[in-house]
Amino acid sequence: MTSQKHDFAAAAIRIEDVAPTLRLSLRVKPAHRETLGRALGLDLPTRVGTRAAANGTEALCLGPDEWLIVAPEGTDPAAPARAAYAQAPHSLVDISDREITLRLSGPAVLDVLASCCPRNIAAMPVGSAVRTVFDSATVILWRDGPTDFRMDIWRSFVPHVCALLAQVQDEVMADL
Template sequence: MTNQKHQFDASPVVVEDLAPALRLSLRVKPAHRATLGQALGLDLPARVGACKVAGGTEALCLGPDEWLITAPEGTDLATPARAVYATAPHSLVDISDREITLRLSGPAVLDLLAACCPRNVAAMPVGSAARTVFDSATVILWRDGPTDFRMDIWRSFVPHVRSLLSQVQGEIAAGL
């Protein structure tokens, strides 16, 4: 993913927009998970919060029969999914326009997230992700590194989340 316009640099935390990506909501019974995963060229993880990456495509297990799949724009995953629908019935919905993704990084990123997120993000293993809340907004939080996160936010909540992030960034910067 590449960076896009909005970027606030109030080190020690950087918040930046990432380029749009293909986002798919997948629902499939566990009995058909392997068949559909093979068709998509992905290992669909079975453990909630686990992520698997194949090429530029990433699959996050959100529930026993629910995954979020992200891939570069223009990736065609619908065609191989349709090809196995008769043997692996599923629901695959393009939700790309529903959300935006922010990258949150820097040495104080855990403080930034702790200000509005009840989850103990410090305990999240690198390479995992979770559906959680940031204040009152439901988000998907991906931990890409010790001080590097992505946050998927529904577009309607973006102004609220940006406002909180900016406020907390200011508080962190003033406290140093």
């Protein structure tokens, strides 16, 4: 995918494609979480919505036994996890091709996101991430800064989400 920047009306929100990354869906019983975390080289967070990072790899807790692992493309965090399988049985599935990530930033980003998302986006702490919906599309929303977000979107929903972002951007700018 080519990197694109879409500067909408006076940069109220900037939308950029993020370079492809390795995405792994991890399921492991809580009793084996620490062992597998050591194998992956990071502490797997225990509270839903919290993140951990080490050596360019991020882990997001999506449920009591479910994590999303994001790593730079070309790395293989699955190799040490395979080696730990006997001590920590788990499911680790590559879902990299399923999703596209957009970076959303700018002074109107909270308004734009809140327009199609039932969560209180402003209350999300910086450094957190959540699985939620944007209109009818299931997304993962990462808050990287006060007005800096990443949104992981299933590939088939990207045109729909981008069209909504553009429409809402126009509406927000009309209200300013």
